[in-house]
Amino acid sequence: MEIRELGHVVLQVTDLDRSIRFYRDTLGLPLVSQGKPRGRRIVFFSLGAKHHDLALIELAPGAEGHDPARAGVMHIAFKIGDDIELLKEARARMVAAGVPVVNTTEHMTTYSLYLSDPDGITVELYVDRDPATWREKPDALGAYAKPLVL
Numbered sequence: 001m002e003i004r005e006l007g008h009v010v011l012q013v014t015d016l017d018r019s020i021r022f023y024r025d026t027l028g029l030p031l032v033s034q035g036k037p038r039g040r041r042i043v044f045f046s047l048g049a050k051h052h053d054l055a056l057i058e059l060a061p062g063a064e065g066h067d068p069a070r071a072g073v074m075h076i077a078f079k080i081g082d083d084i085e086l087l088k089e090a091r092a093r094m095v096a097a098g099v100p101v102v103n104t105t106e107h108m109t110t111y112s113l114y115l116s117d118p119d120g121i122t123v124e125l126y127v128d129r130d131p132a133t134w135r136e137k138p139d140a141l142g143a144y145a146k147p148l149v150l
Helices: 016-026 084-096
Strands: 005-013 031-035 042-045 054-058 072-081 101-107 110-116 122-128 145-147
Touching: 005 016, 016 031, 016 042, 016 054, 072 084, 084 101, 084 110, 084 122
Parallel strands: 005 054, 072 122
Antiparallel strands: 005 072, 031 042, 042 054, 101 110, 101 145, 110 122
């Protein structure tokens, strides 16, 4: 397994509209998509080469799998390639190393493996899906997340 690039960072925020104003209007990041999967508002920013470089997701009380009282890094993602076989190999390597696998997910943009680092921070390893799956519908970047069997 080889980490090829920092894929993206997802931040949990307390006020999505305020954060959009900061990242889009103040910093100038291009907002490319927004949605409300599983009841939580989310927006995606891209600098052009990738489906997204930064995502912001609004905190919601009782949000499944996340501490709803904690703003900050939700997860950090590393791209390991474009072939799902690489993700299968990465999963086998993590399991063999005793790294806790949190989840495996099929997104519109990626096939993803979520792990816990030694401090409990979620790390995503992913392979990109065919860009046609997300370039044709950029408004649907966060439209779904389905379980992925590796």
